[in-house]
Amino acid sequence: MARPEARPGDQTRERILDCAEALFAERGLAGTAVRDIARECDLTAASLYNHFEGKQALYEAVLERGVRPLLDLLQTLSAESLDAAADDVIEAVMAHLGRHPRLPRLIQHETLTGGAYLSKLGRSWLRPLIEQGVSAMKVEPRSPWAEDEYPLVISAWLHLIFGHFTMAPVLGVVFDDDPLSAENLDRQTRFLRKLAHVMMKARGAEPDEFDASSPNPAELDVSSLKPEGRS
Amino acid sequence: MARPEARPGDQTRERILDCAEALFAERGLAGTAVRDIARECDLTAASLYNHFEGKQALYEAVLERGVRPLLDLLQTLSAESLDAAADDVIEAVMAHLGRHPRLPRLIQHETLTGGAYLSKLGRSWLRPLIEQGVSAMKVEPRSPWAEDEYPLVISAWLHLIFGHFTMAPVLGVVFDDDPLSAENLDRQTRFLRKLAHVMMKARGAEPDEFDASSPNPAELDVSSLKPEGRS
DNA sequence: CCAAGGTAAACGAACGATCGTTCATCGCGG
């Protein structure tokens, strides 16, 4: 049997990654000093260079280690059932992010600062996610959404799920309650499930009142769509 | 005659704020050097200290100048008609942010790094926004949402609108198209208007269909999150 | 009308602190 934990080096490496992830998620790449990471895991800055080539390499290792499991999770979900119920995806993703609440912040930092890792992030992670979501929507097309709106719907879900984590600090101030507590995460998950039902299963109802079911909404003039004024 | 442009000082000050806003929104506070800001507006770092007390003061001035008009806009909207149609709010906010696309990024940076300005941001800006949204929802209660879900609904709209801007860089990579172009901003605005109709005007319908199929351990104390602090 | 004086703003130079990184050395387990 290969001893699974016989390599203390990797153990140290993992510990460094943990501390770096915490600080990078909180302060971003530029706001985190190598010496701070070292101090956080009872090391010296020089020691980190025995395990990583430099600050940038450490940063990308943190991102890679964080993003990979999420990517795997989504692939697993789509493999099990292509028309995986939105419920299950929401449940699984929220549970995963609840266990790794720093990940959305890491990704949001990288997105905002537009680092070198951003294009890889978009192409190898977000693009398949969106494509997968779009094709899942095509399986069950009875929804108020036109096919060219599917990417917007999936992007909206990205915003809804990630926003709960990236906005958590300021929402915590507003509600005087931590949005990332187990209780509130569960609450948000149930809310998103309900929202999914409202969004997807909504009766076509009277879309005519609002949208003339034009297949090409690009030609509509926004200012002309004033469905109701106060009377 | 008082010459209207007899004060080049304020003009310079405004130019500094412009450059600082651009760099802070792109790289964050820690990632932006005072010398970079100075170079951007053809000045020397030393000159900036004739107009601002320091880097932190400049940063907060940028935030203040950016947030204030948005706050005013929302107050104006709620003043005109308390039950201001969600359509109008979406339209106005998206138009404003489209004209100031750096603002959501500034706020997101501040939220992520949790600077000193965050609590003021939450209390004086986001809190009234959410309270205003919640009370607007109470005016027209025919919607699938329970009253204790109103804060979640408003927060969701925050995520939907801000997300489009903060995620723009990575979404641009995915779709190979700038989400902040006039065309795509218009498209997103129309999408959000439609989503508002789907969310608000949807049949209250059968939540039983949803709750019954839910493997969720019943409804815990959903009323625990405080929609309003006072009691 | 001009000269003297005052003031705000821009600048080059420099400060100490901290940044990421390198390197020679040391300690310790296999």
Add this chain to the structure above:
DNA sequence: CCGCGATGAACGATCGTTCGTTTACCTTGG
């Protein structure tokens, strides 16, 4: 005894900020 990993010291670069000086313009007294 060998070798990996932790270390303190030190490097040049860059950070935010300060200082003394210069420049340009406005006011004011004669």
